[in-house]
Amino acid sequence: MPKKKSTGKTKPAAKDDKKKGPTKPTRCPPDFKWAAQPQLVEAAVSNDLYRVKRLLSRGADPNEALHRAIGRGKLGIVDQLLAAGKLVGGRGL
Numbered sequence: 001m002p003k004k005k006s007t008g009k010t011k012p013a014a015k016d017d018k019k020k021g022p023t024k025p026t027r028c029p030p031d032f033k034w035a036a037q038p039q040l041v042e043a044a045v046s047n048d049l050y051r052v053k054r055l056l057s058r059g060a061d062p063n064e065a066l067h068r069a070i071g072r073g074k075l076g077i078v079d080q081l082l083a084a085g086k087l088v089g090g091r092g093l
Contacts, residue, residue, distance in 0.1 A: 038061075040060040044065040056080065062081040065081055
């Protein structure tokens, strides 16, 4: 029996296929909830030096914000966080 030639056309997807979601794998499941970031991290990532200084004066922990600022090359923010880290609890970074 001879094989059928492909015409290049595909049959339309069923209506139920659209409800199933994306066919490609995604990095996060559809029900993934993003965790809120601390205010100091948000200020460091957005390069808001005034807000960083204000939050540090109120006692915010510079450790996680320092990691994010270094990774994004925010050198002015990094200097402030390092200076604050030396003063927080006398433990230094």
